[in-house]
Amino acid sequence: MTSHVEAAAAARTRGPRPTVRLLRHLLPYWRRLLPAALASAGSELAAAALLATAAWLITRAAEQPPLASVSVAIVAVRALALGRGALRYTDRLLGHDGALRAIAGFRTRVYEALVPLAPAGIPAFRDGDLLTRLVDDVDAAQDLLLRVLIPSAAAYAVATTTTAVAALMLPQAGLLLALLLTVAGLLLPALVLALSRRTGHAEKAARAELATYTVDLHRGAADLAAYGARGRAHERAHRVGAQIAALEHRKALTTSLASAVVLLLQSGATVGVSWLALHAHEAGALPAVHLTVLAVLALVSFEALAPLPAAARRLAEVRASARRLAELFDTPPPVADPPAPVPLPTDEPIGVDITDLRVRHRAGDPPALDGVNLRLPPGHRVVLIGASGSGKSTLIAALMRFVPYEAGSIRVGGRELRDCAAADVRRVITGVTQDAHVFHTTIRANLLLARPEATAADLREAARRARLLNWIETLPDRWDTLIGGDGATMSGGQRQRLFLTRALLADPPVLVLDEPTEGLDPDTAAAVLADILDATRGRTTLLITHDRAGLAAADEIVTLDRGRIVPVA
Amino acid sequence: MKPVERRLIRELPALRRHLMCSAVLALVGAGLIVAQASLLATVLANGFAGRPHPSTPLAALAAVMALRALLTWARGLLAQRAAADAKHALRGRITARLQHTSPLRLMAHRHGETATLLTRGLDALDPYVVGYLPTMAATAVVPLTVVAWLVWTDWTSALIIVVTLPLIPVFGALVGLHTARRTAHQWQLLSRLGGHFLDVVAGLPTLRAFGREQHQTRVVGEMAEAHRRATMRTLRVAFLSSFVLETVATLSVALVAVPVGLRLLGGELDLRTALTVLFLAPEAYLPLRAAGAAFHDSAEGIAVAERIFTVLDDKDTPAAPTTPTVPAVQTAQTAQTKQPARTGRVPAPDARTGQLRLDEVTVHYPGRAAPALRQVSLSVRPGEHVALVGPSGAGKSTLLALLLGFVAPESGRVTVGATDLADLDPDQWRAQVAWVPQRPHLFAQSVADNIRLGRPRASDAEVRQAARAASADLFIEELPKAYGTVLGERGTGLSAGQRQRIALARAFLKDAPVLLLDEPTAHLDPVHEAAVTRATVNLMHGRTSLVVAHRTSLLPHADRIITVRAGSLTLPRTPFTQELPVS
Known part of the structure; x- marks a missing residue:
């Protein structure tokens, strides 16, 4: 069930495979995720089956049989139409629920990995941006599930089923479909993945440069102005901006190519399968009803593959996050406890x-x-x-x-x-x-973490000695005032x-x-x-x-x- | 369309072009869709009827589908280019805006939004430009074309589509309206719970310091679980709108297909028409469904556009109070009354001969109870060394900012010779001033380029000479690449004293007649303080100098010492009465 794109991607990574390692953390939640993937596949299959059944219904009706022979198809079309929406809704709910459960567990794992590294083990604790990125990396696991794995699962389910049905009707049509679907569903995403990685590097470098210049423009604004260097600095930032725009232009050439190629393969499949079907029909090897069904199958099988290029691009980003997380899990704690620690005295004055x-x-x-x-x-x-x-x-x-x-x-x-x-x-x-x-919680909770068993009197006394008490008492919610977060509430x-x-x-x-x-x-x-x-x-x-x-x-x-x-x- | 979107499209030619291109491409695309459906229906109907099949319609079908692929590529290409161009244009406008914002205000915003906006924030426009705008264009064009074609081929089916099509936006709006109210108050809770992990991770050093890290392991899991439950409550409702959208669209296809089948049974319809209807019906609903999906992704883009315009429209309104990590500059940072007028373009008088005068100057930052400077008068002779002392926040830094033209007086005048500073081109005036701030900024460039800040064309020899004069040459030569070492936040770390001396080297190289120094020896240990003092005294030699000096080491070199207290100047005092350093 796991994506072939994923496997192809992992195969190229040397050494430990970060995305696979990330997946391993999420694997325990398969019981929650499998139904979501099934619902997703079901909803895509329903959409494909809706059109194929409708095509069968119409073609069969054109043969003007008694109504009873198409009544099942009529019921099926209506049921599929209703089921498609319901399955989609279920898929999205189950998928999000499963992904969020997996994230909740994964966050705990990441937190446990971070504990021995704070604050000196990794640079993130010195740099707010890095820390935010680290937390975003954890959320990349959610994208891996919701935007890469589940859509891929649905796409491959539809591709396999339509190919199988087509092969049952006309083996050579099934073969052609299988061939073209493999190109569109496996080769193309793998190519997109490789390309996203390559173009990413130059752009990332330019973006890092722009970030540095932007910091300089802000923090160094007064120095620049006093030394008449503002114009030059802005010009420099502008040049990097132009460079980023140029790189994005170049990227545009390739990224939209993937969806165009899927369409091109779709047209190849539709025309090819139709041609094969027409010939088989002429030769008397294919009933007329199957003619339209085969053409429709060729059309709809590719529609399910449409999200794959985007999923491959997303996977490239997820891999970067997965690599950083793998590094985090691999970082040894700067300080290791001795095997048999000596106790420390805690009561008498210590020097x-x-x-x-x-x-x-x-x-x-x-x-x-x-x-x-x-x-x-x-x-x-x-x-x-x-x-x-x-x-x-x-x-x-x-x-x-x-x-x-x-x-x-x-x-x-x-x-x-x-x-x-x-x-x-x-x-x-x-x-x-x-x-x-300062934690984003109440003043009381912010203080109590230093001594959870402290009484209200202890709190007051400590606050008084630090000359904080007067301020707290002017606040409407006093000790229960929310602080932290945006940090705007405190000087x-x-x-x-x-x-x-x-x-x-x-x-x-x-x-x-x-x-x-x-x-x-x-x-x-x-x-x-x-x-x-x-x-x-x-x-x-x-x-x-x-x-x-x-x-x-x-x-x-x-x-x-x-x-x-x-x-x- | 929201006012922000209209403004975005009005002000960015790239987006206007993009919208027009999208409409044209959507129209061509709609034509191709119709052609594809008819051709495929013809081919299949002919095969069904047992007519010998000429390869022409099949070839035409291949050609039409290939054209659609080409069109898709062009659409994606143009959309992404439009996004890149739009972002570049906005980035340019934001930086241009920064260039004309008072520098002290920018520094107050140093961790602020604009920096994030310039780098990552703008990218949120991508889904809006690449996904949402073209679908909007398609929504206007495609259903209309498809329905028009169907009216001509089979008006009964067209009628079904015309009746059901508006149900999508109507139901969408109804559900949206209902859910918006229910979800709005959920978001706050969601963002709080969602931000908890970052908060705990950021506070991990603190938790460890107090031995609370193990306790939080459980809390992290609990909060993530609470976040999941709250999110799911919201999503159950939020996904309803897409459920309705999907169901209306697929049900409509069934509503079209079943009667068509029944009419075929009755022999009222031919297969070719029936198949055309079947192929075209979903295409009529597709843009609306796509718009529904793109709408969610575009919301962040619109929010970013709103923030961008807030920054662009911001006319030096008072800044939010910031954490005063640099108390001395804080008062000046907080807000700017107004930028010095740029109307006059009087040539700057020569500062080597002209007197610097403050005449009854008052500076009042908006949002502050008391003025930062209150009717201050001061005149400084060319070549005179004036030391400014007094408690932090008394207005010393504001005084320097006035002379640099970073702040304009609310009342009173600042003059150089006989010319009002407000009438001068600030850059022309600043060319005669060298400023060494309390915490100079080092740019992400080489040491040499950092020293060259005021004179980009200075030779290497001149840079070395300036460094030597500032007693910075020794430590610079010990750096990994000496003068070529790249500095800045992520570059080589320098101590406060070393940074200070690089800033002094800048001032030496600039060789300006007026020198403004803001506590050049603050935060330095005794060894560094002596070196910086020596360098500073060398620099002051022969120049008009105003020095903010908290400690004693520079005071003996002043001709006059002026105390600034609560925005007012007191009479000159004799040196050596300042508090002594701990000894």
């Missing part, structure tokens, strides 16, 4: 000792951190100042076991982090990370305070805060920093910031420069 730490993002890259030595004594609040790109967020990622360290040691409460389970480490060391996220400052509230609520033995005052105006930032230092008194804290104001209460201040710690004199 952290970092010695000669070296962290590299990718093998072959220069180290992001090298020779870092830092001591967070129990109950001390250490402030780390560093410019963006100095490696401060990498340090936090290493502490939270999001990235591995290749040399040196991080000891927490005397245990080496390497020997502990990463989940245990994050129970001890957590806080505000660089990529903190940057409120976002930071929300993250801070979350971190204070989590109340880990070692609190890490990565730029908790980013986006606040300097006066507020200084006040918030002072509040943080006050709230974390007696608690092991690592506070990272690029701002030096408001740090008077810190126990120690160091700077991080090019992957090394420099004490502030």
